[in-house]
Amino acid sequence: MTIARVYDLRPAQVSWTDTLGDPPEGAWRRLERRLLGGGRWKPAQVESLASESARVLRHLPDPRQTSAFQGRGLVVGYVQSGKTANYTAVAARAVDAGYRLVIVLSGIHDALRNQTQVRLEEELVGVDEPGGPRWRLLTTREGDFREPEEDVLADDGAFLIVAKKNVPVLKRLDGWLEAVASRLQGVPVLLIDDEADQASINTRANRAPDPSLDSEGTTAAPSGAGPSATNALIRSMLGRAPQAAYVAYTATPFANIFIDPDAVDRDVGEDLFPRDFALQLPRPEGYTGTEELFGVSAQGRDVFRRVPDEDVSALRQATTRRSARPVTVRAEEQLLPNSLTDAILAFCLAGAIREGRPGLQGKPHTMLVHVSVRVEDQTQVRAAIEAQVDLWLEAMRQGHDLTALFVEALETHFRGVSTPLDPQATAQAAISVLRSLDVLELNSVTGENLEYDTRPARHIIAVGGNRLSRGLTLEGLTVSYFLRTASMADTLLQMARWYGFRTGYEDLIRIWTTDGIAQWFTELALVEESLRDSLQALYRAGRRPSEMAIRLRSHSALLLTAKNKAAMAETLTLSWSGEHPQTVILPLHDHTRLETNRRLADRLIGLCGPGREVAGGQLFRDLPPETVADFLRLFQAHPDAVAMRGEAIADWIIQRAAEGELVDWSVLLASAQRGTEVRIGGISTRVVTRSRISSEAIGILIDPRHEGADLPGGPDAYVRASGNYDAQAMRSARSPTQGLLMVYPLDPEPLGVENLDAVIGVALSLPYTSDGQSSAIVNRGVAS
Incomplete structure (x- = not known):
């Protein structure tokens, strides 16, 4: 029996449903x-x-x-x-x-x-x-x-x-x-x-x-x-x-x-x-979620757009519709911040591209504008968007041609996207979308509904707050303009209406948001992954939630939920048992730190013995815990990093080594299949591509298959039925003595870094150790 089968098995259970007949015509x-x-x-x-x-x-x-x-x-x-x-x-x-x-x-x-x-x-x-x-x-x-x-x-x-x-x-x-x-x-x-x-x-x-x-x-x-x-x-x-x-x-x-x-x-x-x-529930086929937007699958996707601080301030002071129109209008005149006008232009272009794709003609198409929870702010923003659209339409009535405006936006926001028409024709189709826009305000005062069932072919800009954050599906969502902040992880995740099924137009998703919000979502990807790992562990153990605590890891200052909903929350002793800490944000604007980390990577790989090629890079075995701990202590993480706390993790490793755990280390020097060659510690490898989600966040660093590089059978022994690698199962299969350090030489070009051949990212795959499953937040009323 293979390892892949072993870790999926649960204790045999007989259920009452086994005695049910199969009705010939039931619900x-x-x-x-x-x-x-x-x-x-x-x-x-x-x-x-x-x-x-x-x-x-x-x-x-x-x-x-x-x-x-x-x-x-x-x-x-x-x-x-x-x-x-x-x-x-x-x-x-x-x-x-x-x-x-x-x-x-x-x-x-x-x-x-x-x-x-x-x-x-x-x-x-x-x-x-x-x-x-x-x-x-x-x-x-x-x-x-x-x-x-x-x-x-x-x-x-x-x-x-x-x-x-x-x-x-x-x-x-x-x-x-x-x-x-x-x-x-x-x-x-x-x-x-x-x-x-x-x-x-x-x-x-x-x-x-x-x-x-x-x-x-x-x-x-x-x-x-x-x-x-x-x-x-x-x-x-x-x-x-x-x-x-x-x-x-x-x-x-x-x-x-x-x-x-x-x-x-x-x-x-x-x-x-x-x-x-x-x-x-299993991750459904065709779903666009954390993995596509923040994980390894996000690499090469051009999704995020930065909203500068000055635009945030300007929008929150947005004026209502102008009472009098100027006699003449310039085609480039704007009433909104640049970032929001860019988002509206991109939405019109996305609508034009969708209309030319099979199966998407006449289907709902939506843009989300979520700026504030306050109804008054939503009313002002809706009015300002309507005024901007009216201004463009008035410009065209006065003889201005907006084609160049849309061609420029097409090149900026959808470069490389497959379009059924040439740029000029796509711009003309986008102008047709502009003429037909419906700007709706959805909140407790307006009561407007989206009417997807009765009026499916509309292009809707939905301005709202809480009504857009729970359950209500925004069909055909392509462009999101999102400035709403929250202090709770569950609230922030529920606002992510861009998650969902985007079959046929996944490449048209664009999200305008701030650096800070993008960084929050990057860390939330790890919180969410921790939760799902814990639920899977509970299920595989055949235990009930009343018998075994579900563990959650919080990686930032965000609360998991409101304090009045979490009276039973308790943080366990600091540990990284069963975890995979990684650098999800990097000090990309601090060249000194980047150079220090580049030299540290050279030194670490130089200390390794002979390696061998494995799927995803070069693997080196039999390193002592002291070598790994020294590397982590000296590694210069981003000052705001929470997911990767090198010095604290190093102390924990040495503590566990004193107890006979984490004494046997391997190092994976990751490599891409193609790309620029660099030498790390005298070893030739190829830089790995990771893109910026915000000014310094890169999203999830780890390629899931890498966590199995040092395990018997390799990563292919831990493939789910869906075809995805099960990294949590890999960590579960590790001996308590066995840890893996992964070093990622990242291509500096997409990260905007100059005068350096590689930006170093770091991650670990850690076994379950005897000091607890992890430094987690649990329900103190359930045995852990």
């Missing part, structure tokens, strides 16, 4: 048929959905049992990655298995609730298809939950409710469940909480079982108080049903992981900690 079969027949889903994608939804179902309680149950679980997807498809399939399978009331809590805005209602009616219920399970809809496309006049639960079949996480709505729903409590016996409930880290988390406290104890203990609430309203209502609804399962869905589960696992309120019962299971 799942109908959904499967609809997806395959719609043309948007490939057979392999439907097969993956079938497998993953069955995996979630097997972790739910068996609805055929006669005893009461309360299930709690968590499903983690990727931002904009198809979580709705998974919970639709889970709901279909659950109904086939015996669950009868499906409640979906779909965000906090009407737009998202309505979007989800329409989708579930079409795909899950099959409102336009005869046959299959009989459904009763208790919410509609026009309205949220209202108490039915008759006792609908007396009917056979399944029931569907799609409700906002809005206190008045949830109160009505909870009151109805209380009123029909006698009918809930024999009606197993599946409650799916979409965007479960939003509004659902208890940010207050719990009332002690005995009121006399309310003043004691850290989680007891004062008499008469209790959990926050939305959280209390969700818990109350679950408690109304003798048989209920709760499944939280989110891409940013930091707050869910930090729920107190032992929290109970005397009125609404146990909290929503996912004690039974926490599952990571």
